[in-house]
Amino acid sequence: MKPIADKPLPTRLAFAALLAPSLLSACVTSQPLCDSPQTRNLDSAVAGVKQSLSGGCHAQFDRYYDDLLTIAEGDPKPENKRVFSEFLVWSADEGLLSRRQAEDYYNRYFNVKFMSLRSDYNNCSHTCPNKRKVLLDMERELSSKERGLLKVSLDSDGYYRADRLYQEVELVLEATCNACSASRQER
Amino acid sequence: MQATALPRSRPNARLLPSLLATAVLMSVAASVYANTPTIRLFPTTVVEDLRQTGNVARDMETGLQEVIGRLDQQRELYEQSKCDGAENDPGCQRLARQIGASYLDMLTIMEERLPDMEHTVNNTRISLERSLRNELGKKMTSWSLQETLVGKQAASATTAASPTLRGRSGMRLSERFKQYYQLVATSGSQGDQSLAVLASDIYLDMEETSLLIQRTRQEIARATLMEQLNQSFGIITPEMMEVVGGVKSILFGDEESRALVAGPPPGSVEQAYRSPLEQ
Numbered sequence: 001m002k003p004i005a006d007k008p009l010p011t012r013l014a015f016a017a018l019l020a021p022s023l024l025s026a027c028v029t030s031q032p033l034c035d036s037p038q039t040r041n042l043d044s045a046v047a048g049v050k051q052s053l054s055g056g057c058h059a060q061f062d063r064y065y066d067d068l069l070t071i072a073e074g075d076p077k078p079e080n081k082r083v084f085s086e087f088l089v090w091s092a093d094e095g096l097l098s099r100r101q102a103e104d105y106y107n108r109y110f111n112v113k114f115m116s117l118r119s120d121y122n123n124c125s126h127t128c129p130n131k132r133k134v135l136l137d138m139e140r141e142l143s144s145k146e147r148g149l150l151k152v153s154l155d156s157d158g159y160y161r162a163d164r165l166y167q168e169v170e171l172v173l174e175a176t177c178n179a180c181s182a183s184r185q186e187r
Numbered sequence: 188m189q190a191t192a193l194p195r196s197r198p199n200a201r202l203l204p205s206l207l208a209t210a211v212l213m214s215v216a217a218s219v220y221a222n223t224p225t226i227r228l229f230p231t232t233v234v235e236d237l238r239q240t241g242n243v244a245r246d247m248e249t250g251l252q253e254v255i256g257r258l259d260q261q262r263e264l265y266e267q268s269k270c271d272g273a274e275n276d277p278g279c280q281r282l283a284r285q286i287g288a289s290y291l292d293m294l295t296i297m298e299e300r301l302p303d304m305e306h307t308v309n310n311t312r313i314s315l316e317r318s319l320r321n322e323l324g325k326k327m328t329s330w331s332l333q334e335t336l337v338g339k340q341a342a343s344a345t346t347a348a349s350p351t352l353r354g355r356s357g358m359r360l361s362e363r364f365k366q367y368y369q370l371v372a373t374s375g376s377q378g379d380q381s382l383a384v385l386a387s388d389i390y391l392d393m394e395e396t397s398l399l400i401q402r403t404r405q406e407i408a409r410a411t412l413m414e415q416l417n418q419s420f421g422i423i424t425p426e427m428m429e430v431v432g433g434v435k436s437i438l439f440g441d442e443e444s445r446a447l448v449a450g451p452p453p454g455s456v457e458q459a460y461r462s463p464l465e466q
Contacts, residue, residue, distance in 0.1 A: 114333060117332070122326070123332060127329040168384050
């Protein structure tokens with residue numbers, strides 16, 4: 001039998017036309033759907049999300065995380081913290097997230113401390129010149145904590161401690177930054 | 188009259204009890220944390236500056252208390268004599284001149300005492316400024332500052348022993364210092380986190396006090412001149428009574444301005460779980 005390349009052009013075109021739809025349909029059927037979880041049960045939703053993420057939907061991680069938070073808000077309880085922690089540890093173990101990303105996802109929502117305050121440089125040189133942005137980021141993070149700590153985990157103590165920490169940081173930064181800038185004015 | 192800008196926005200005087208209380212609490216704080224590695228926000232110079240400011244404030248308070256008491260009595264007599272609306276009556280004019288003279292006395296006392304007050308407040312402010320800049324500004328990152336504020340027991344999210352942040356307005360300085368004292372005296376195990384807030388709060392107060400004294404000094408000369416002119420006519424101006432009211436609220440407190448800060452709702456959920464991802 002002659003190879004297809006040796007056949008006349010019309011024959012080759014006809015062959016390609018026959019093959020193209022089957023190739024296209026093969027692509028379509030292998031594309032993951034990446035649907036949001038339909039269940040309202042957090043454990044089942046997490047299992048479904050894990051399956052989707054492993055099946056090629058990892059680019060949708062943010063959306064899935066948000067979906068899981070929404071589902072958890074429907075049944076808030078302290079144990080939800082553990083569910084999210086285990087889900088994030090699994091995501092890091094599977095290589096979907098770096099360890100640092102997993103920590104950020106967890107701490108932003110479920111810890112009192114503010115990840116927006118991560119910095120390697122001293123306050124006078126780095127935090128003070130960016131004070132407004134730092135406080136704005138903290139304010140946004142406080143909204144995430146309201147969701148994670150208060151609405152998902154019923155940890156009102158934790159949330160109000162975070163809220164107070166925000167106010168304390170605001171006060172201490174105001175004083176510290178005034179002191180830093182006074183030093184610059186003296187020079 | 189611009190002197191009305193003096194008092195209401197931020198109560199700052201009656202510094203004596205507040206500053207003395209602060210001096211005491213600094214000593215308490217210093218002894219509590221003497222054996223632990225700690226940030227040095229309150230060196231002895233700050234305590235000494237506060238004590239000095241307290242002494243100056245006491246002198247000013249004593250002098251003003253007497254003259255303000257006299258002003259109150261004169262004002263009462265003026266009202267009882269139904270002088271409002273009868274300003275042309277010779278008796279009322281005499282009373283008005285007496286009130287004006289007392290008002291001038293008050294301005295004179297303030298003029299005499301304020302330079303000392305300004306000097307000592309500025310010393311305290313500068314000392315605290317240096318401490319804050321070095322200890323929190325240069326030696327700490329925003330993360331380590333947060334860790335200092337949260338303290339060791341962040342994970343348990345306990346708030347029982349933590350100080351209550353009052354908000355930075357609406358409360359008299361002496362009341363606030365009294366609270367500072369109570370907080371430090373009753374929460375010896377807290378460590379640096381409350382001291383950082385305390386130092387910041389006092390420093391910002393001192394900054395505002397300093398500005399207020401500066402503005403007041405600028406206005407006193409003008410207010411004195413105005414009143415000397417008024418004396419010849421025996422007039423009581425509304426601004427005059429406003430200034431007196433303002434000074435009184437600084438010295439003796441203003442209940443209306445006390446800010447009430449709502450506490451968090453009672454949390455009934457246990458937080459035993461700690462994630463391995465937690466920072």
